[in-house]
Amino acid sequence: MNTQEKLKAFQQRIDNGEKIEPKDWMPERYRKQLIRMMSQHAHSEIVGMLPEGNWITRAPSLKRKMVLLAKVQDEAGHGLYLYSATETLGVKRQNLVEDYLYGKAKYSSIFNYPTLSYADICVIGWLVDGAAIVNQTMLAKSSYGPYARANIRICKEESFHKKQGYEMLAKMASGSPDQQKMAQDAVNRWWWPTLMMFGPPDTESPNSAELIKWRVKSKTNDELRQSFVDRSVMEAQAIGIEIPDPDLKYNEETGHWDFGEIPWDEFWRVIKGDGPMNRERLKARRKAYEEGAWVREAAMEYARKKKLKEDKAS
Amino acid sequence: MSADHSNNNVEWPLWEVFYQPGNGKPFEHAGSVHAPDAEMALQNARDTYARRNEGIAIWVVPSSQITASTPEDVGPFFDPANDKAYRHPQFYSTPRAVKKRT
Numbered sequence: 001m002n003t004q005e006k007l008k009a010f011q012q013r014i015d016n017g018e019k020i021e022p023k024d025w026m027p028e029r030y031r032k033q034l035i036r037m038m039s040q041h042a043h044s045e046i047v048g049m050l051p052e053g054n055w056i057t058r059a060p061s062l063k064r065k066m067v068l069l070a071k072v073q074d075e076a077g078h079g080l081y082l083y084s085a086t087e088t089l090g091v092k093r094q095n096l097v098e099d100y101l102y103g104k105a106k107y108s109s110i111f112n113y114p115t116l117s118y119a120d121i122c123v124i125g126w127l128v129d130g131a132a133i134v135n136q137t138m139l140a141k142s143s144y145g146p147y148a149r150a151n152i153r154i155c156k157e158e159s160f161h162k163k164q165g166y167e168m169l170a171k172m173a174s175g176s177p178d179q180q181k182m183a184q185d186a187v188n189r190w191w192w193p194t195l196m197m198f199g200p201p202d203t204e205s206p207n208s209a210e211l212i213k214w215r216v217k218s219k220t221n222d223e224l225r226q227s228f229v230d231r232s233v234m235e236a237q238a239i240g241i242e243i244p245d246p247d248l249k250y251n252e253e254t255g256h257w258d259f260g261e262i263p264w265d266e267f268w269r270v271i272k273g274d275g276p277m278n279r280e281r282l283k284a285r286r287k288a289y290e291e292g293a294w295v296r297e298a299a300m301e302y303a304r305k306k307k308l309k310e311d312k313a314s
Numbered sequence: 315m316s317a318d319h320s321n322n323n324v325e326w327p328l329w330e331v332f333y334q335p336g337n338g339k340p341f342e343h344a345g346s347v348h349a350p351d352a353e354m355a356l357q358n359a360r361d362t363y364a365r366r367n368e369g370i371a372i373w374v375v376p377s378s379q380i381t382a383s384t385p386e387d388v389g390p391f392f393d394p395a396n397d398k399a400y401r402h403p404q405f406y407s408t409p410r411a412v413k414k415r416t
Contacts, residue, residue: 024385073365080362084345087328093348094325150345157366296350297324303351 014215019145022088030214033207034144035089036105037216039096041139042082043107047281049075051115052124060118067164068121074157081153085146101286109267110197112275119172119179119186125165127187127194127232133158134228135198143215170239187236188244195259196267198225226256233257328377329355331362333369341373349374 001009006025013020020026049072056072059065083093099105110128115121136158140151172183199205199221211217236243247260269275326348332341344363349355355374364372383391399405 021385023382070365073361077362077365080347081345084347087346092325146345153345293324296326299350299354300324300326303354306351 011213014143014213017215018143019148020143021145022090029210030216031089033211033214034147034216035086035091035096037207037211038082038086038089038147039091039099040106040108042079042086042096043100043105044111045075045079045082047107047111047285050281050284051111051113051277052121054115055118055121058118064118064168071125071161071164074161078154078157081150082147085150088146097289101282101289106271108197109270109275110193112270112277112281113190113193114277116189117182117186119169119182120190122165122169122172122183123186123190125161125163126169126235127165127190128197129158129161129165130232130235131194131197131228133162134224134231138217138219138224141215141218147216166235166239169241173239173241184242187241191244192263192266193270195225195229195262196264196270198222198228200264200267201262229257229259326350329359329374330377330380331355331359332373332375333359333363334371335369337370341371344369346377347374 007027010020010025010027010030020030052068052072052075056065056068059068083096086096087093096105100107115124133155136151136155140148140155142148142151169183169187172179174180175183202208202220202222205221208217208220212220233243233248245260247258249258250256251258270278273279327350328346329349329352330346331344333344334341344359347355347358347362349358352374356372359372359374363369
């Protein structure tokens with residue numbers, strides 16, 4: 001088969017709803033796009049531990065501390081599922097990690113915002129993990145087998161993340177006036193950045209059409225964003241929280257909530273590295289990577305010596 | 315500080331992880347982990363893939379030790395199975411009276 005025929009057969013498999021597995025033939029561009037998208041997803045999970053990890057030592061109770069610890073550990077797990085899945089495309093994990101620590105690889109813009117109070121932890125669970133669920137539920141049906149399977153695993157855990165945050169926020173929103181203020185303030189700060197998590201509008205999303213053609217994704221950024229807004233409005237109303245958007249209005253015709261203009265200038269600024277926490281996050285990740293180098297080397301050396309001993313003994 | 319990262323090239327080997335989801339169930343592939351040795355691979359596999367009792371037993375295997383069939387050969391490789399209908403119970407007929415009872 002020549003490349004043209006291979007491409008056609010590949011598209012046929014995709015259109016039939018088949019999954020593509022690591023050793024199957026795939027267009028180079030499909031592989032590249034997956035590596036970009038999956039490693040970006042993995043980096044986001046790892047960086048995502050920082051804003052929440054920030055509050056573990058200051059959790060308001062032992063129960064909340066245990067919950068937050070478990071959640072942050074899950075985020076590490078999600079990062080590892082995704083790196084593992086990305087490696088099936090023939091790349092080394094260490095290269096992926098170094099690409100974002102020292103190179104140009106990106107991660108979700110949402111993690112470049114600071115967590116100013118414990119209410120932020122509630123809102124991250126409710127909104128940020130809620131948005132991640134919308135995205136990852138779609139990715140669980142992705143055409144690349146290992147990516148789909150990693151997302152299925154992630155989705156199972158993500159609903160715990162969302163529910164713990166939502167429950168906590170509901171409690172705060174019905175608490176003392178100060179607590180109510182804290183809750184609303186956190187929602188006000190996180191709402192717009194969360195809507196940006198779905199990526200640029202469809203008109204400015206260069207990768208979307210190709211990713212949809214290959215069924216890596218099945219919905220556009222704007223479609224996902226809309227379904228998230230619809231769900232969040234209902235959930236906000238149920239606990240007496242206000243969505244900070246004066247243009248938010250139910251549209252009888254479409255059956256969806258229309259919302260105001262997203263501050264895209266801010267989005268592009270944060271993506272390009274100029275958000276409130278970009279430098280801080282990268283610094284923390286580099287520090288962890290560099291200061292952990294001797295541990296990785298020592299463990300490797302210990303394993304080598306142990307094996308040598310065992311070989312001698314036998 | 316950031317300049318010396320290029321010396322940082324000790325990557326732990328890759329291990330494939332399989333787990334048994336429950337008593338009596340066959341092992342399933344979960345994913346992979348990096349670890350310096352088998353013992354650490356088992357621990358990493360537990361922390362990564364069995365935080366909620368997803369497995370009651372785990373196997374780890376060096377990824378380099380896995381031999382897999384190739385998609386290109388899938389036709390000839392599995393072909394012998396296609397023309398042996400007599401390996402299936404449907405190939406055989408059973409008297410009507412006996413059929414009813416099952």
